[in-house]
Amino acid sequence: MARRKLTGARKFALLAAAMTLAAWQPAQAQEAEPANWPQIASPDALTDAETEAMITRLIARMSLEEKIGQMIQADIASIVPEDLRRYPLGSVLAGGSSAPLGKPDRSPGRDWADTAMAFERVAMEQRQGHVAIPLLFGVDAVHGNNNIVGATLFPHNIGLGAARDPDLIRRIGLATAREAAAAGVNWTFAPTVAVPQDDRWGRTYEGYSEDPAIVRAYAGEMTRGLQGEPGEGTIQDGYIAGSAKHFLGDGGTTGGIDQGDNAATEQELVDIHAAGYPPAIEAGIMSIMASFNSWRGRKMHGNESLLTDVLKERMGFDGFVVGDWNGHAQIEGCTATDCPQTFIAGLDMAMAPDSWKGLFDTNLAHARAGTIPMERVDDAVRRILRVKAGLGLFDAARPWTNRDGVIGSAEHRAIAREAVRKSLVLLKNDGVLPLKADANLLVAGPAADDIGLQSGGWTLSWQGDGNTNADFPNGQSIFSGIQEAVSAAGGSATLSTDGSFTRRPDAAIVVFGEEPYAEMRGDVRTLEFQAGDKQALALLQTLKAQGIPTVSVFLSGRPLWVNPELNRSDAFVAAWLPGSEGGGIADVLIADAEGAPRHDFTGRLSFSWPKTAGQFTLNAGDADYDPLFPLGYGLSYASPGSVPQLAEVAGVDASLANTSLFFARGRVPAPFAWEEGSAAARSPVDGPQTQEGAVRLSWPAGTEATARIAGPDLDLTRETNAKVLLQIEYRVAQPASGPVTMSLGSGTIDASALFGAAGEWRTVRVPLECFAAAGTDVASVSSPFALTASGPLIVDIADLRLATDPEGAFCPLEP
Ligand code: BGC
Ligand code: BGC
16 A cells, blocks of 8 residues: 655645744744655555555544544553543653662563553543553663563664674664563664764764664664564564664764754765664654754654655654654644644644643644644554554564563573673783683673672663662673683682782773763763862782783773873773673683683774763764774674773863762862861761771761852753752761751752761752752852751761662652
């Protein structure tokens, strides 16, 4: 059957409706010119005559409420299954920190399957006047089905880019689909086909490469893996729907700022940022997610020329366009609960996590009034039903759900381990690698035995924080993999996070890197690793001073400036964010009994590695391209190379780097500092971990005083909207007898309840929203923390930072 096209009268109706909204569009915004864009050779994978006829019959029976419902998706944190009776939505999602019904966020597959089925049951109820339509249940299965306990976690995309193996990508897609289907999930918001151009962007690791060719080579393979062959894969066979994201230009925002503006030319959009879409469409990708970013001032959720004229008409995309998390609210003139503009522009389903009810009501009114033309409503519904039908959701049986042994299966873990081996890029090796299997090894560094750190963001929680090894029943830490490899051959491995030892080792493997982060929280201002607090460097230095050969295993979501660490390492491996199969590292680092490598390094950089911390937009093909290691670089046992002593001048002001850490390990990191003046007295004290310091704040009896941390102005608007919290790890040594207040910026809350009784170390989190409700101007915060009291009061503080885990939230006001 021929594709439905928006031609003639229908196109005109849409244009006319759009013109009435023209006032909302920024005047200078550029329209895309469809003729500049690629046409897809075979875009019709998703349509067949029989299904289209079935959909036509279905749509004819649906009420307007049921149609509008299909176009809206709610988050399970903000909806209960019974709501679907009154609001017949087309989909629910579980966001990165949303828990299954009645269970903690970190739960095994069965709880997720129960949740999915609880919603599905209500959607499929036989009720008078109700057309039962199955639900799409979406999650961010972006490196395996990473939201559930026990799943196989694959390396994040940046590591897969280094592997240069499209066949592997397809196998990972299939394994991910099966582990999702087993948990009742039928849709993932993946693959990310961003082509990150500025490595300060916190989502750099979600992209395969800065090189559009690599993204192009992977996008179709991942789609086929998740969904099966174009037009063939169904949920009955353990396939799920994919969603290529984020359309368009997410990886090219100015300054690497998440959700920012992409100022590229149209040709750059075509050549760089759009590279992954044609192959994904050819492979039958069922949905495409609109991006938070704008292109030349206009938010993508409202960009009709790109969503409709280019994507749907020129490229012939027949699936549906889903929005990002309240992304429509960012269109000028829109709110989260009222936004006809986005649907007119071509969005088919809005992601309205907590705003679904209001959006449903206004959309219904807009459709009745014709503000959203009925043709547009019917087209959106048809696209959504097409995907549901194609995926087999109308055919009841779901044999993969709760199928035993699928989640974290040995077969899937073997694929992940292969991916880990293939993703490692050897940056430097002075001959210390491979390590002998019978050696006596020290395994040091904060990430040596921490599966959460090696897995990064989008792991069990949104930002990947708050995980412990116990949360990964099917995972293996890097240390454990090393220990397994050497103990099998008569060697030994000793775990020592701080690098201390009693028996002198033959060599040390030091595992360190970035703390987990995801969107927005991961944006940085310079590429200097651990600017201001070079813990890893200190550890390497200590080992070096003792003459111990060191192998650095560096975990990161992007290339970073690590010249000082490289200089103090005899070998240096960029391991990215390998996921649950830490054993893959030992496979390549530890030799066999004869001393020969068991696996060689085959990974090659998919991102250029910077020579200074200021090379933010270092990309192969730049006119003045001057990397430390170019795109494609990677040493191996078969072809070694040497790295000279490197310059240790970062080249940018390190104090720019930190925007969210206010106190750690005994001190206030730059650019923040204790404000001198009326402050309470400060003295060092042991922290909860004895090797890490804390500070004791003492308020003198009878006088009011403030302990305040100050720094440059921070704009915390995005953080506040995203429900970020100020996290305090503290202990009360002598309780307050009077009121205690806490401030962030200009707002002050009553914190007396936190300081009224002496006790052990504890962690409390205050939502930024709470401070905003108390009067903080979150767009301008020059003091992220202040505590005011009349003495006597003695408080020890171990750690102060912005965090996302909502547990232990405290707010004396209703935010
Ligand atoms: C992210 C998307 C994600 C969605 C659902 C958004 O904030 O930008 O990539 O799919 O949330 O979790
Ligand atoms: C959700 C994420 C989402 C984010 C957007 C979080 O609470 O868990 O999935 O991407 O909010 O702000």
